[in-house]
Amino acid sequence: MTDVLAGGVPLSYLDLGAGAPILVLHGAGGLPPDAPFLGGLAKHGRVIAPTHPGFGRAELPDWIDSIDDLAYIYLDLLDALDLHDVTVIGFSLGGWIAAEIATKSTARIARLILVDAVGIKISDRLTRDVTDIFATEPAELLRLTFHDPSKAPDLSALSDEAVELIARNREASALYTWEPYAHNPKLVRRLHRIDVPVLLLWGESDGIVTPAYGRAYAERIPGARFEVIAGAGHVPQIEQPEAFVASVARFLGER
Numbered sequence: 001m002t003d004v005l006a007g008g009v010p011l012s013y014l015d016l017g018a019g020a021p022i023l024v025l026h027g028a029g030g031l032p033p034d035a036p037f038l039g040g041l042a043k044h045g046r047v048i049a050p051t052h053p054g055f056g057r058a059e060l061p062d063w064i065d066s067i068d069d070l071a072y073i074y075l076d077l078l079d080a081l082d083l084h085d086v087t088v089i090g091f092s093l094g095g096w097i098a099a100e101i102a103t104k105s106t107a108r109i110a111r112l113i114l115v116d117a118v119g120i121k122i123s124d125r126l127t128r129d130v131t132d133i134f135a136t137e138p139a140e141l142l143r144l145t146f147h148d149p150s151k152a153p154d155l156s157a158l159s160d161e162a163v164e165l166i167a168r169n170r171e172a173s174a175l176y177t178w179e180p181y182a183h184n185p186k187l188v189r190r191l192h193r194i195d196v197p198v199l200l201l202w203g204e205s206d207g208i209v210t211p212a213y214g215r216a217y218a219e220r221i222p223g224a225r226f227e228v229i230a231g232a233g234h235v236p237q238i239e240q241p242e243a244f245v246a247s248v249a250r251f252l253g254e255r
Helices: 036-041 067-080 093-104 138-145 160-177 211-219 241-253
Strands: 002-006 009-016 021-025 046-050 086-091 109-115 198-203 225-229
Touching: 002 067, 009 036, 009 067, 021 036, 021 067, 021 093, 036 046, 036 241, 067 093, 067 160, 086 093, 093 109, 093 160, 109 241, 198 211, 198 241, 211 225, 225 241
Parallel strands: 021 046, 021 086, 086 109, 109 198, 198 225
Antiparallel strands: 002 009, 009 046
């Protein structure tokens, strides 16, 4: 891990590969440093994958408590590392952060990839668009998250330290997503500001945010393209890493 100050906030990030920069923003489950998809992405550019404040072992300054805060911190990170023509990839909660970033400034961004992203409200106020991960039974949550639940990590086999990190990730996720749950009511009216090519990738079996939600998300971003990854749920980068990387590589190769 490499350390840097971004707007005065200490961040640690994985730095893999070489070439055009790819900023990877993880979801509520945290950053899996040994996940095969990271190595796959590193064959197509320089992967910079930070840990969000409050997740894992990352510090959480007392003034940081919103997705909006994280969006500005990552704009500061792009400045601190002096990155240009960046591809930003965000997974779930990280996709929400990525969308917020792109509505604020794309001065250093060339492309945006949202993967099973949350962050907007598309239905009426009585209809839940995003499954409440805090109120859903663990077995049901696994079924909604994975196309094949057998690919989910076996929590009983994890060390006490690993379980502690999972608990801290869950606590941080609650901080950033709780009220209103998993969306910014204003974001949907700001998506038209995104002026770079956008790809939305979705697991065909996602039960946390369905493909219908993903298509509605794409319809609200000018020129955005929507693709489904077969045999995957909410984490296609974990269940189908080769197919996920192939979709990203095709998008990176387009002019």
